[in-house]
Structures are given as structure tokens and as C-alpha cells.
Amino acid sequence: MTDKKNNYKAWLYLSPALVLLLIFSFYPLINTFRMAFLNGYNGLAIVGGETFEFGIENFKTVIGNVDFKQYLKNTVLLCVITVPISTALALLIAVALNSIKPLQKVYQTVFFLPYVTNSIAIGMVFNAMFTRVGVGDLIETQGIINNIIGIFGISPVNFVNNGSTWGANMFVVCTYIIWHALPFKILVLMGGLQNVNKQYYEAAKIDATSKARTFFRITVPLVSPMLAYVIITSFIGGFKEYSSIVGIFGETMGPAGSSGQMNTIVGYVYNMLPKSNLGNASAASLILFAIILVVTAINGYVSSKKVHY
Amino acid sequence: MKIVLQNVTKAFPNRNKKIKEEVIAVDGLNFEIPDGKLVGLLGPSGCGKSTTLYMICGLQKPTKGKIFFGEKEVTHLEPEHRGVGLVFQNYALYPHLTVKQNILFPLQNLKGEQKMSKQEMLEKAVAAAKLVQIDELMDRKPSELSGGQQQRVAIARALVKEPRVLLLDEPLSNLDARLRLQTREEIRRIQRETGVTTVFVTHDQEEAMSISDIIVVMKEGVVQQIGKPQNVYDDPCNLFVAKFLGTPPINVFDGKIEDGMLKIGDEEIMALPGQQDRPVHVAIRPEGFIPCEDGAFSGILRNIEVMGRDCSVILENEKCQKETVRAIVDSGIDIKHDATGRVRFNIKKNKVFVFEAETELRINVEG
Numbered sequence: 001m002t003d004k005k006n007n008y009k010a011w012l013y014l015s016p017a018l019v020l021l022l023i024f025s026f027y028p029l030i031n032t033f034r035m036a037f038l039n040g041y042n043g044l045a046i047v048g049g050e051t052f053e054f055g056i057e058n059f060k061t062v063i064g065n066v067d068f069k070q071y072l073k074n075t076v077l078l079c080v081i082t083v084p085i086s087t088a089l090a091l092l093i094a095v096a097l098n099s100i101k102p103l104q105k106v107y108q109t110v111f112f113l114p115y116v117t118n119s120i121a122i123g124m125v126f127n128a129m130f131t132r133v134g135v136g137d138l139i140e141t142q143g144i145i146n147n148i149i150g151i152f153g154i155s156p157v158n159f160v161n162n163g164s165t166w167g168a169n170m171f172v173v174c175t176y177i178i179w180h181a182l183p184f185k186i187l188v189l190m191g192g193l194q195n196v197n198k199q200y201y202e203a204a205k206i207d208a209t210s211k212a213r214t215f216f217r218i219t220v221p222l223v224s225p226m227l228a229y230v231i232i233t234s235f236i237g238g239f240k241e242y243s244s245i246v247g248i249f250g251e252t253m254g255p256a257g258s259s260g261q262m263n264t265i266v267g268y269v270y271n272m273l274p275k276s277n278l279g280n281a282s283a284a285s286l287i288l289f290a291i292i293l294v295v296t297a298i299n300g301y302v303s304s305k306k307v308h309y
Numbered sequence: 310m311k312i313v314l315q316n317v318t319k320a321f322p323n324r325n326k327k328i329k330e331e332v333i334a335v336d337g338l339n340f341e342i343p344d345g346k347l348v349g350l351l352g353p354s355g356c357g358k359s360t361t362l363y364m365i366c367g368l369q370k371p372t373k374g375k376i377f378f379g380e381k382e383v384t385h386l387e388p389e390h391r392g393v394g395l396v397f398q399n400y401a402l403y404p405h406l407t408v409k410q411n412i413l414f415p416l417q418n419l420k421g422e423q424k425m426s427k428q429e430m431l432e433k434a435v436a437a438a439k440l441v442q443i444d445e446l447m448d449r450k451p452s453e454l455s456g457g458q459q460q461r462v463a464i465a466r467a468l469v470k471e472p473r474v475l476l477l478d479e480p481l482s483n484l485d486a487r488l489r490l491q492t493r494e495e496i497r498r499i500q501r502e503t504g505v506t507t508v509f510v511t512h513d514q515e516e517a518m519s520i521s522d523i524i525v526v527m528k529e530g531v532v533q534q535i536g537k538p539q540n541v542y543d544d545p546c547n548l549f550v551a552k553f554l555g556t557p558p559i560n561v562f563d564g565k566i567e568d569g570m571l572k573i574g575d576e577e578i579m580a581l582p583g584q585q586d587r588p589v590h591v592a593i594r595p596e597g598f599i600p601c602e603d604g605a606f607s608g609i610l611r612n613i614e615v616m617g618r619d620c621s622v623i624l625e626n627e628k629c630q631k632e633t634v635r636a637i638v639d640s641g642i643d644i645k646h647d648a649t650g651r652v653r654f655n656i657k658k659n660k661v662f663v664f665e666a667e668t669e670l671r672i673n674v675e676g
Contacts, residue, residue, distance in 0.1 A: 206367075224405075
């Protein structure tokens with residue numbers, strides 16, 4: 001293997017993968033850095049042969065942008081709200097599913113359906129469920145959610161339509177994300193649970209351990225590697241949230257007439273592209289990259305203290 | 310506290326759902342475990358001994374029959390209310406907790422009047438750890454312990470809540486031979502010190518014989534014989550028990566009773582007056598052979614294995630149900646064979662057991 005003559009063979013065999021990686025991964029990655037640090041870069045050569053100056057103007061523009069601040073707030077809030085709730089729910093459902101014998105496979109399939117369904121399609125269904133069209137008492141049409149809360153005598157809420165509040169929008173988006181995130185987490189956690197030796201539970205039972213204590217002192221620690229994995233990946237996914245909002249609101253990234261009040265960082269990046277603001281788009285993606293890096297590092301640090309491998 | 314099993318039966322549904330017939334794991338078990346004794350449940354794998362243990366601790370419920378702890382019926386009592394300590398075959402120590410936390414775990418579950426202060430719990434845990442001599446390993450994780458140490462932690466965890474009954478499921482099967490010897494003496498010592506009624510399951514007859522006050526020999530869910538180890542060894546009630554106890558195993562021959570004589574082939578082993586002529590199984594313990602030039606029994610010498618204190622003489626005898634016969638004699642004795650390669654032995658009468666050919670039940674030769 002150390003024979004240097006034959007090294008070219010190794011490179012030859014690696015070349016298909018390397019070439020593809022170089023073209024589609026490494027080059028775009030490096031180019032993003034380049035674009036982000038070229039002031040006002042727009043992808044077009046400047047008339048008169050001028051070049052873009054090296055600097056941090058793009059970052060200044062992005063951070064100074066009022067919309068970007070709103071989007072950053074949206075993104076962070078979505079993460080902070082949905083990740084813990086969906087993880088906790090997924091764990092509870094996984095434990096419940098794991099403890100039933102009949103119909104376990106059926107339930108598993110049902111819970112897994114959202115994972116294989118197109119997120120835009122689900123978003124549109126969510127929009128239909130939460131919709132309410134009309135002015136004041138003159139309601140033309142409303143979705144199932146407003147019908148249900150109407151049964152309890154609560155007046156209809158404008159969740160997603162023109163003039164709806166940011167809070168109502170947030171509620172719908174969070175519900176969507178939590179629901180959509182469940183299947184994958186349930187699957188991973190169930191895998192973890194099924195690997196837990198049943199004898200730990202028998203030992204706990206003989207020692208008269210309460211259900212709650214068994215859950216927190218045995219189940220959670222023993223699936224903690226899976227939990228850590230699920231939490232880290234869902235934070236990463238959460239910061240890149242985009243398609244759910246497109247699904248619910250369309251490309252306006254918010255109810256009509258709200259100038260994209262539910263938009264996220266990735267949404268901002270996409271917004272910048274058609275405006276030939278490649279510099280700003282790159283800077284925003286690098287900021288997102290930095291945020292995810294920091295959050296993942298924190299996650300990694302916490303799990304190294306708390307996770308029992 | 311004594312444990313009484315009355316007609317305890319456990320049936321499992323057949324794995325193949327088309328077959329209605331249930332699998333009987335334990336069939337009509339009747340026995341009493343006296344207070345403060347160490348009882349070994351002994352049998353080959355699949356004989357229902359672990360199921361019996363799990364029924365005593367409550368993780369499995371009998372299909373029929375009753376279980377009593379002392380005078381109180383516990384048949385339908387949940388395991389957590391039975392006050393038993395169980396040591397699992399692979400110990401089932403919580404891998405994410407330290408030794409100390411593992412031992413404390415059962416104490417932290419106590420509620421109501423039994424609830425203890427942290428100080429009390431710690432004292433108890435340390436006392437239990439001292440009993441099994443692991444008090445120096447309290448801050449280790451189970452993965453940082455050897456098999457024998459894990460075993461001790463498991464025993465400490467089972468004992469710390471002062472159970473009325475200690476149950477051990479194949480406690481030594483995961484240990485190497487030397488450690489097994491040491492640990493079984495340890496179990497014996499701990500049982501003596503605490504005086505807790507102890508039931509342990511094993512398929513290793515040597516293990517059971519060496520430390521039990523009473524052994525219960527089981528086969529296919531049915532108790533074969535109950536008694537003190539030596540008594541069961543010296544007086545097996547059927548061929549299975551005779552074969553199962555003793556290392557090296559007993560030698561079984563196709564024999565016959567003819568004219569009041571017990572014969573293996575044409576060799577007359579001993580007189581059996583008043584017995585009908587019939588084919589029988591003759592079983593002779595390896596230590597029942599005394600080399601003697603005009604002895605009653607003979608075999609073709611195959612090999613001699615010298616083991617220091619004594620030696621095994623490996624013989625061939627056409628009537629033996631296995632290929633070779635193994636006799637254990639003192640190593641000082643010179644084994645001489647005649648011109649045909651045969652060695653002759655006298656047979657100790659109390660080391661010979663005779664069983665019916667069909668039922669394999671013991672034939673009482675004294676009467």
C-alpha cells in the first residue's frame with residue numbers, strides 16, 4: 001500500500017467522487033466565502049473593468065437590515081420552540097408505541113406518513129385547515145380548526161390570512177414544524193428504545209421504581225445518545241427552516257400584505273438571489289453557518305457531559 | 310421466611326399460533342423452601358428453573374397453583390410488593406450510574422414510612438458494599454468493573470433493601486472458572502452472614518452441590534428430586550438425576566438381572582436376591598471402581614489420565630451406553646492389564662444404582 005508508484009491508482013479510483021465533490025461542494029463553498037467578502041458583489045463585472053473591493057460591507061448591510069433582524073428572530077424562535085416540544089413529544093410517543101404490542105406496526109406506519117409526504121403539499125393542507133376568509137362576522141369560508149374551536153364557543157381566529165397577526169402565524173408554523181418533525185424522531189428514538197435491555201426495566205420493577213422515575217432515570221439516560229443526535233440534527237434543520245413557511249404561506253413568506261413577516265434566514269438568502277445581491281446572500285449564509293456552528297458546538301459540549309454512551 | 314410452592318404450573322402460548330396446545334414450562338411444582346436456607350434449582354437448560362425463579366419473584370405469574378411467602382399468599386402480588394431481591398444472569402446493572410448510584414437506586418424508591426434520609430441511605434449502601442467487598446469501587450461505572458465485581462455490585466443492589474428473599478439467576482455463568490469458584494463461596498458467605506432465604510438457579514450441578522443446603526433437580530418442568538446435595542447424589546431416584554449429578558458423570562450400562570444376579574454382559578456385578586429377571590440400566594459412579602486382579606467388572610484399557618491427587622482410567626466396555634467408561638482411582642495404584650488388554654475392578658456396592666429399563670426409575674436393591 002505504501003508503494004508510491006501505485007498511488008496514482010488510488011487517485012484514479014477516487015477521481016469520480018473527488019471531481020463531483022470539487023465541482024459541486026468545494027468550489028461553491030469556497031466561492032461563498034469569496035463572494036461574502038467582496039463588497040457589493042452582484043455577479044456582474046463592473047463596467048469599466050473595476051473589481052469589487054475586499055471588505056466586510058456585505059456583513060454590515062445584512063446585519064443592519066431591519067428585515068434580516070426580524071427573520072433572525074423568527075428563525076431562532078422557531079428553533080427554540082419547536083425542537084424541545086417535538087423531541088419531548090416524539091420521546092413520549094416512541095415510549096408509548098414501544099410498550100404496545102398489537103397494532104404497533106400500523107401506528108408506526110401512520111406516524112411515519114408525514115415524513116414521506118411532500119412538505120409543500122402538507123403546508124397547503126395546513127393553510128386550508130387554518131384558513132378563514134371574510135370580514136368581521138361575514139365569514140365566507142373557514143377551515144376545520146376554526147370550525148372546531150367554534151364548537152367551544154370561541155370566535156374564529158385569523159391564523160394565516162390577510163391581516164393575521166405574527167403570533168397567530170407563528171403558532172401555525174410551529175404546529176406544522178413539530179408535526180412534521182415527529183416521524184423521523186420517533187423512528188430514531190424507537191430504534192434506541194428497542195436496544196435497551198428489558199432487564200433494566202425488570203430490575204427497576206422489582207425495586208419498586210415508580211413509572212416517572214423509571215422514565216427519567218433509566219429510559220432517558222439509556223436513549224440519550226439518540227436524543228442527542230435528534231436534538232442536534234433538529235437544531236440544524238430548524239435554523240434552515242424555509243419550505244414549511246413556503247408551504248403554508250406561499251413565496252410571500254407570510255400572510256398576504258405582511259411583507260413576509262414569517263420569513264427566515266434561508267428565506268432572506270433566497271430573496272437576495274434574484275436581486276443580484278450575491279454578496280449579501282453569501283454573507284447571510286455565512287452568518288447562518290456561524291450560528292449553526294456555535295449552536296452545534298454548544299449541543300456537542302452539553303451532550304458530552306450528559307449523554308451516556 | 311419460608312417459601313411454599315403449591316402445584317405451580319406455567320404454560321406459555323405456542324409460538325406457532327396455529328397450534329393451540331400450550332407449552333408447559335413448569336408443571337405442577339410442589340416444594341417448600343425453609344427459612345434462611347440456600348436452595349439451588351438445578352436442571353438442564355429449558356427445564357423451567359428460570360421460569361420458576363421468575364414466578365417466585367413475580368415477574369411471571371403462574372398459570373395455576375399458589376405461591377406463599379411465609380403464611381401469606383403472594384401468587385398475584387406484583388414483584389415490587391414482594392420484597393425480593395433479584396440478581397440477573399447478566400447483572401442488569403444500570404450502565405449510566407456509578408456503583409454507588411446503582412446500590413442506592415432501590416433505596417431511593419422507598420416511600421412513606423420506609424423513606425430514609427440521604428445519610429441513612431448512604432450508610433446502608435456502604436454497608437452492603439462492604440458485605441460484598443466492593444466498597445473501594447463506589448465511584449466506578451459498571452463498564453469499568455470486571456465480571457466478578459459487577460456480580461458483587463448486583464448482589465449488593467439486591468441486598469441493600471434487605472429483601473425477605475434473595476433470588477439469583479445463573480449467578481456464575483458469566484464468570485471464568487477460577488472466579489466462579491471464588492464467587493460461589495462468596496455467595497455462600499454472604500448468605501450465611503445475612504441469613505436471607507436464597508434461591509439460585511444453575512445448570513451446573515457442581516455449583517449447586519457445593520453451596521446449596523437443598524437442591525431441587527428439575528427436568529422438563531417437573532421436579533425430579535429434592536434433598537440435601539449429598540443425599541441426592543448418594544440416592545438418586547431415577548436415571549436422569551443419577552446422570553445429571555456428579556463430575557465426571559456416572560457410567561451407565563445396559564445390564565440385566567438374571568437368577569438374582571446383576572449382570573453387565575456376562576460379568577456378575579452383585580447379587581440382587583428376590584428380583585425378577587429383566588433388563589435394567591446399571592449406573593456406576595466413577596469413584597465406585599476398585600482395581601483388583603480378580604474383580605467382577607472388566608474393560609479394555611484405553612488411556613490413563615493422571616490428575617495429581619487421583620487418576621482417571623478410561624476403559625471400553627461394549628455394554629456401556631457411552632463409548633468409554635471412566636473410573637477414578639487413587640494415583641498411587643498401579644493399573645495392570647492382562648494379555649487381552651483388560652483391566653479388572655471390584656465395584657463398591659453403594660456406588661451402583663439400578664434402574665428400570667423402561668421407566669428409568671430406581672430399583673430399590675436393599676429390599
